[in-house]
Amino acid sequence: MSQNYVSLYRRTLASRQQIYNDSIASGKYQPFLYPWDSLFALVLLLAVTLTPRLPARLGVAVRWLAFTLIFAHSIHVILHRRTLWFAGGYGIGLCTAWGTIMSGALLVCNDIEHDFCRLEARELLPQTSEVASNGSTIPCASSKAKDPTSASIDLKRRKVPGVYTATDIKQPTFANSQDAATKPYRLVWQAFPYDSSWLHVIDWTMDLVTSFRGVGWNHRIPTLAEIDAPIPPTPAMRQHKPRGQVDTERKPTAIPRQTLRAMQQRAVADFIVSYLVLDFLKTTMVTDPYFMGLGGLESPSPWLWLSAMTKTIPIATKFVRLVMSMAGVVAALTFIFSLSPLFFTVVLPAAVDFTKVTRSPLLEPWLYPPQWYPLTTSVLQTGLAGFWGKFWHQMFRYGISQPSQALIQRLGMDSRGNGARIIQLLIAFGLSGSIHAAASFTSFSVVGTHPLSGPLSFFLLQSLGVFIQTLATKFLHKAFSWMKSMPRVVGRTTNVLVTLTFLYFTGPLLANDFARSGIWLFEPVPISLLRGFGFGPGGKDEGFWAWSQDGSTWVGWWQGKGWWETGLAIY
Numbered sequence: 001m002s003q004n005y006v007s008l009y010r011r012t013l014a015s016r017q018q019i020y021n022d023s024i025a026s027g028k029y030q031p032f033l034y035p036w037d038s039l040f041a042l043v044l045l046l047a048v049t050l051t052p053r054l055p056a057r058l059g060v061a062v063r064w065l066a067f068t069l070i071f072a073h074s075i076h077v078i079l080h081r082r083t084l085w086f087a088g089g090y091g092i093g094l095c096t097a098w099g100t101i102m103s104g105a106l107l108v109c110n111d112i113e114h115d116f117c118r119l120e121a122r123e124l125l126p127q128t129s130e131v132a133s134n135g136s137t138i139p140c141a142s143s144k145a146k147d148p149t150s151a152s153i154d155l156k157r158r159k160v161p162g163v164y165t166a167t168d169i170k171q172p173t174f175a176n177s178q179d180a181a182t183k184p185y186r187l188v189w190q191a192f193p194y195d196s197s198w199l200h201v202i203d204w205t206m207d208l209v210t211s212f213r214g215v216g217w218n219h220r221i222p223t224l225a226e227i228d229a230p231i232p233p234t235p236a237m238r239q240h241k242p243r244g245q246v247d248t249e250r251k252p253t254a255i256p257r258q259t260l261r262a263m264q265q266r267a268v269a270d271f272i273v274s275y276l277v278l279d280f281l282k283t284t285m286v287t288d289p290y291f292m293g294l295g296g297l298e299s300p301s302p303w304l305w306l307s308a309m310t311k312t313i314p315i316a317t318k319f320v321r322l323v324m325s326m327a328g329v330v331a332a333l334t335f336i337f338s339l340s341p342l343f344f345t346v347v348l349p350a351a352v353d354f355t356k357v358t359r360s361p362l363l364e365p366w367l368y369p370p371q372w373y374p375l376t377t378s379v380l381q382t383g384l385a386g387f388w389g390k391f392w393h394q395m396f397r398y399g400i401s402q403p404s405q406a407l408i409q410r411l412g413m414d415s416r417g418n419g420a421r422i423i424q425l426l427i428a429f430g431l432s433g434s435i436h437a438a439a440s441f442t443s444f445s446v447v448g449t450h451p452l453s454g455p456l457s458f459f460l461l462q463s464l465g466v467f468i469q470t471l472a473t474k475f476l477h478k479a480f481s482w483m484k485s486m487p488r489v490v491g492r493t494t495n496v497l498v499t500l501t502f503l504y505f506t507g508p509l510l511a512n513d514f515a516r517s518g519i520w521l522f523e524p525v526p527i528s529l530l531r532g533f534g535f536g537p538g539g540k541d542e543g544f545w546a547w548s549q550d551g552s553t554w555v556g557w558w559q560g561k562g563w564w565e566t567g568l569a570i571y
Helices: 008-026 036-053 056-080 090-107 198-210 257-285 304-312 316-351 375-382 384-391 397-411 418-442 452-479 481-485 488-517
Strands: 032-034 118-123 185-190 246-248 555-558 567-570
Touching: 032 036, 036 056, 036 090, 036 198, 056 090, 056 418, 090 198, 090 397, 090 418, 118 198, 257 316, 304 316, 316 488, 375 384, 375 488, 384 452, 384 488, 397 418, 418 452, 418 488, 452 481, 452 488
Parallel strands: none
Antiparallel strands: 032 567, 118 185, 185 246, 555 567
16 A cells, blocks of 8 residues: 555544644634643642631531632633543543532532541551551550561451452561561551641542542442451541541551562553553544544444445444444543553552552552443343443442432432432433533534533433333332242343343434544554554554654643633643
């Protein structure tokens, strides 16, 4: 193939790049400006850090004020900022909308002082007594007590849930260990650290606002596995403790070296596998005009095998494209999720003594639970509700569930009743739909997107589908009691068929908007092995290095009308 040949994929990228450049030059939009367009994150951090120290009423007022500022700032960014970076602009709306929702969950729906506790590691001291921060005291030992760092730690009894599982055969000795990764420590529940150092306060605050699933917190979402740690204190228990006091674990613990090695190996393996899968899907998608937003879901496929299959099975093209759209989302999210264990279990421990930076027990396996619940188990057992409530990634679960919980509690409703269930579904799926609608709106698309009739409608329909299936199942079991004794395979098969059918008919609302928004045009990995070896669309500019685009600019200095419009531009 001639090196001068330019593929449809590259021509589409060039056309969008030119339209984007013209829009920026004309002043219709501005690029994402740092630091001004990320100030809502600073407002959230300041509110979480400062309001617990204020009188109760004043603290509530300041939290509401902070949320109002965050909401207003988010609207401004969504309306006026566009970029081809951040997944073609999709990330601007998604991150901004999600940041606003999470801010509301933390500042409005909860009381930072009373509702949040984090599991922290406390280094064992050789003295006969240990005094924890904020006035909490670990009971003093007798003068004849042994050095706690030489105490026997039964690591064989450690529960290590999740995907990272390993246990040392031999019991290691920790008395003279200088390795921060395997030193023994105590686990404690730390409320807001009033009297601690500012480094500790910032560490606690940063962890709270970025730990969306609450993996190391007392609000750890229920779909995650149990953790090998002390039982979290209830609000009633904490009412009788001094402000900011910690709850200590009596017995010391440690991370076995074999467990650490297993976590590190698994983190590297997950990163490599997700990288390769994402490269395969991206390379495949850019050979189909549909994924470039240039054709309908059922338009003829350029893949000969799929065209031949469609002649026999008319729905084949539509079904394959829907499955690939879902696979693309799963692969992209899995790749992003793999960066956390890779950084915190491999890179950071090798670079610094992380115990000097954070008090979070970064090498505890339960901090890195799977991002996806087993698909077969969740869908087979509860159908569409299991697909969304268990299988699908849980990053948004806590944030989108807090408003409905606060409202139901305020109204005094029965949380198990149908009325409360409707409120929970509508608010949760409505917020999820708004996140994706905002992302669709901020995408710089050549063909135009449909935020309301696309992603928002899709997620609202999911709430309807979940409620109807759940209600129908309860009704049938109550009206026809003999159905409960039917073979399990019948119920599971029904759940799978209902889920597949519902997603097949509603999925195009979201999948088509993904394609139109241009998220499949974004280059997720810098080096594409498949395209480097000759696969993909071919032609000019195809090779191992994927982050190449004629006429594109990644970052630059933007000079606006005033200092508030001047900063580092992300194009």
